[in-house]
Amino acid sequence: DTGVSQDPRHKITKRGQNVTFRCDPISEHNRLYWYRQTLGQGPEFLTYFQNEAQLEKSRLLSDRFSAERPKGSFSTLEIQRTEQGDSAMYLCASSRLAGEDGYTFGSGTRLTVV
Amino acid sequence: AQSVTQLGSHVSVSEGALVLLRCNYSSSVPPYLFWYVQYPNQGLQLLLKYTTGATLVKGINGFEAEFKKSETSFHLTKPSAHMSDAAEYFCAVSPTGANSKLTFGKGITLSVRP
Numbered sequence: 147d148t149g150v151s152q153d154p155r156h157k158i159t160k161r162g163q164n165v166t167f168r169c170d171p172i173s174e175h176n177r178l179y180w181y182r183q184t185l186g187q188g189p190e191f192l193t194y195f196q197n198e199a200q201l202e203k204s205r206l207l208s209d210r211f212s213a214e215r216p217k218g219s220f221s222t223l224e225i226q227r228t229e230q231g232d233s234a235m236y237l238c239a240s241s242r243l244a245g246e247d248g249y250t251f252g253s254g255t256r257l258t259v260v
Numbered sequence: 261a262q263s264v265t266q267l268g269s270h271v272s273v274s275e276g277a278l279v280l281l282r283c284n285y286s287s288s289v290p291p292y293l294f295w296y297v298q299y300p301n302q303g304l305q306l307l308l309k310y311t312t313g314a315t316l317v318k319g320i321n322g323f324e325a326e327f328k329k330s331e332t333s334f335h336l337t338k339p340s341a342h343m344s345d346a347a348e349y350f351c352a353v354s355p356t357g358a359n360s361k362l363t364f365g366k367g368i369t370l371s372v373r374p
Contacts, residue, residue, distance in 0.1 A: 150303075179361065186269070188350050188364030189304070202361065237303060241360065248294055249362065251303035 148172075150252035152238050158258045159228055166224045167255045171240030178221050179249065180213055181237040182206065189237055195221060196243070228259045262287045262353045266365035274373045279338040281368050283325075283351030286332060293334040294352040294362065295325055304350065310334065311356075321345070346372045 151170040159165050171178045177196050181189035192211070193203045197218035207213075210228075215221040225232055235256050239249035265284045273279055285291060292311050296304040308319025315327040325336045334351060348369050352362040 152303075177360070181362075186366070188264075188352075188367050189362075191361045191363070194361055239304075248306045248309045249304075251296075251305070253301075253303040256301070 150238055150240055150250050152236075152252035152255050154255055155253065156256050156258075158260060161230060161259055162227055164224065164226045165228060165257065166222055167236055167238075167257075168220060168222050169238030169252060170220045171238070172250055173219075174242070175240035175250070176218075176243050177241045178215055179239045179241070180221070180223050181239065183235040183237055183254070184233075192223075225257075228257075230259045233257055233259045262291065262355060262363040264351050264353050264363055264365035266351055266368050268368060269366065270369045270371065272371040272373060273341045275343055276340050279323075279336070279341045279345065279370065281336040281349050281351075281370065283334045283336065283365060284332055285334060285351070285353045287353055287355060289355045291353045292356060292360070293325075293327060294354070295319065295323070295334075295336050296350045296352060296364075298348045298350065298367075307336070307349075341370075341372045343372050343374065346370055 153168045179194040180192040183189040195215040210226045213223045235254045237254045239251045241249045263286045294309045295307040298304050308317050310327045318324045323338045348367045350367045351365045354360045354362045
């Protein structure tokens with residue numbers, strides 16, 4: 147069990163650029179979640195996958211955001227035409243099917259849009 | 261729908277003193293309840309969870325929490341604070357069943373004075 151890995155840890159980008167983040171979950175976890183955390187706030191749910199299927203997307207996830215989990219293993223989160231309001235910590239988590247065991251979170255990707 | 265209320269954004273205690281962090285929730289279905297800790301620039305680490313069974317749950321680092329259905333509360337306690345407990349603490353709720361996304365509170369920053 148190597149935990150949940152996220153790459154990169156930090157990303158600084160200019161407004162208008164596209165960025166992509168990667169998450170590698172714990173291998174036996176079926177579910178993968180993306181959350182966004184802004185300063186002084188708790189994480190907010192963005193989307194989750196069960197295997198390769200994206201089962202739910204938050205209304206926070208505008209059309210500029212897209213997430214994939216092509217083979218039910220790693221996942222990517224892409225933000226197109228970044229805005230300063232996208233600056234946040236993007237957290238990935240994984241869990242077994244029902245989530246009863248709790249989630250294992252990665253260390254996050256901190257995005258700064260300048 | 262689920263929601264979490266963590267009253268106050270900052271708690272300060274002396275080393276060796278009791279730690280009490282409050283959490284109240286609302287849930288339309290029986291909830292799973294979690295406490296997570298976050299150190300600066302890191303992801304979230306699970307402290308403890310309540311799913312079913314015993315309402316007093318013990319977690320890591322000497323923390324425990326009690327699920328009180330009548331009060332819709334899940335307060336976190338530790339008898340004696342240590343300097344290393346200084347961090348941000350998040351209470352979270354998820355519904356039982358297939359959709360297990362977490363809803364977080366805003367978090368409480370715990371400071372420990374020497």
